[in-house]
Amino acid sequence: MRGDPALKRQLRLASVAAFASIASMRACDPMLLTLAAEFTRDLGEVARVVWIFAIAYGLLQLFYGPLGDRIGKLRVVAFACTGCAFAALAATWAPSLDALVVARALMGATAAGIVPMTIAWIGDQVPYEERQETLARLLGATVGGMIVSLWLGAWITEVFGWRVVFALLALTFAVAAVPLLRGTRVAGPPSAAPMSGDAPTAASAASAATAGTAATAAPVPPPPAPQGLRDLLRLPSQPRVRWVLAMVGLEGALIFGVLAFVPAHLAQRHGLGTAAAGSVLALFGVGGLLYSRIARRLLHALGERGMAVAGSALLGLTLPVLAWAAHWAAALPACLLAGAGFYMLHTTLQTQATQMAPAQRGSAVALFACTLFLGQSAGVAVVSLAVDRGAAAWAFSACAAGLVFVGTLVGRGVARRGSPA
DSSP states (O other), X not given: OTTOHHHHHHHHHHHHHHHHHHHHHHTTGGGHHHHHHHHTOOHHHHTHHHHHHHHHHHHTHHHHHHHHHHHOHHHHHHHHHHHHHHHHHHHHTOOSHHHHHHHHHHHHHHHTTTHHHHHHHHHHHSOHHHHHHHHHHHHHHHHHXXXXXXXXXXXXXXXXXXXXXXXXXXXXXXXXXHHHHHHHHHHOSOOOOOBGGGSOOHHHHHXXXXXXXXXXXXXXXXXXXXXXXXXXXXXXXXXXXXXXXXXXXXXXXXXXXXXXXXXXXXXHHHOOOHHHHHHHHHHHHHHHHHHHHHHHHHHHHHHHHHHHHHHHHHHHHHHHHHHHOSSGGGHHHHHHHHHHHHHHHHHHHHHHHTTSOGGGHHHHHHHHHHHHHHHHHHHHHHHHHHHHTTOHHHHHHHHHHHHHHXXXXXXXXXXXXXXXX
C-alpha cells in the first residue's frame, strides 16, 4: 500500500465515500428535537430515524459481504455510493415522519456497502502488520464525516432547516460515486488474494505491534470462491468469529445508545441550542481524529491489548461526566476523550475482524458490521425508553460501566489469542 500510487488513489476515493456514509449515519443525532417539534412526536418516536438506519445497515451486510467477495469489494462501494445519493434525495423531500423513516431505511441499506467493504478491501491489499495503521487513516475520513454531520449539520439544521442537510449529503455521495464508478468499470473486479502476512506467528505480530514495523508480503494463490450467503451464515460456527461478534455487538449497543441522545440530553439539561449541542458532540469525532493521527505511536507503546483496555477506561470515565455534569462546559473535554477512547477500542476490534476468516474476508467484515449495527439499533431503542422516562443520565452511566467490561474482555481475548493464526 505504501509504495503503490494506484492503491493509494483507490483508498482516497473510498475514503470520500466513507466520509459521506458516516456523515449520513450520524446526521439525525443533532436534529431529533427539531424533527420532534416539526412532526409533533415524542423524542423516542422520532428516534426511529436513527435506529431504522442502523437496522437496515446491519441486515444488508448479509447481502453485501458475499457480493463483495464475488464481484469485487470496491465495485460494491461504487454502486452503494450511487444508491445513497438517491436515498438522500428521497429524505430531502420527505413529506412526513413516516416517509423520512422509509428514506432513512433506504439510506442505511445502501450505505451498508461502503465502510465495511472498504475495510475488507484493505484487508485484501494490506499486510497484517500495516493494517491497523491503514485502518486508522481510513478512520480519519469516517470521523471527519461524523464531525461535519454533527457540527456543520447541526448548524445547518438550526439556520436553514434539516432538509438542506440531506440535500448536501446527496451531492456529496454523487461527487464520490462518479470517479468510483468510472474506476471500477475500467479496472473490473479485483482479485481477493489474501496476503501471506494474514497468518503471522504470535512473535512476529507482537513485534509489529510494539515496533510499528511494516512487513512486505507476497500474495498467495487465492482461495476457492465462497458460496455466498450459506458460507457467511456458517462463519459464527468458528469460536474466534463468535468472540469478535459478541464483543462488537455489545460495544455497538452501549456506545451508540448513548451517542444518539447526547445532543438532546445537553439541550434539555443545560438549555443548549441545536447547533451548540451538536458542536459539543462533534468533539467526540475530533477525539477520534486525533487518535487516528497518533495511532501508530499508541500501538507501539500499548500494543493491541493496551489499546482496548485504555480506550474502554476512557469511556468509563467520560460518559458519566456527560450524564451528570452540572455545567455544559464539562462535556467538552469529556466528548473529546470519549471519542479517542472509543476508537482505541473499536479499531482493535476492527483489526481482529479482518482476520476472522481471511478466505472470506468480505463476508466476515460484513458480518462484523451487521452485528455492530444491529447492536446499535437495539441500544438506541432501549436507551430511548429511559430517555422518555427522564432517566437518560442513569442510562448513560450504565452504558459506561458496560463498555469498561467489554474493553476488559477484549484486552484479555487479544492477549490470550495473540494475533490470529
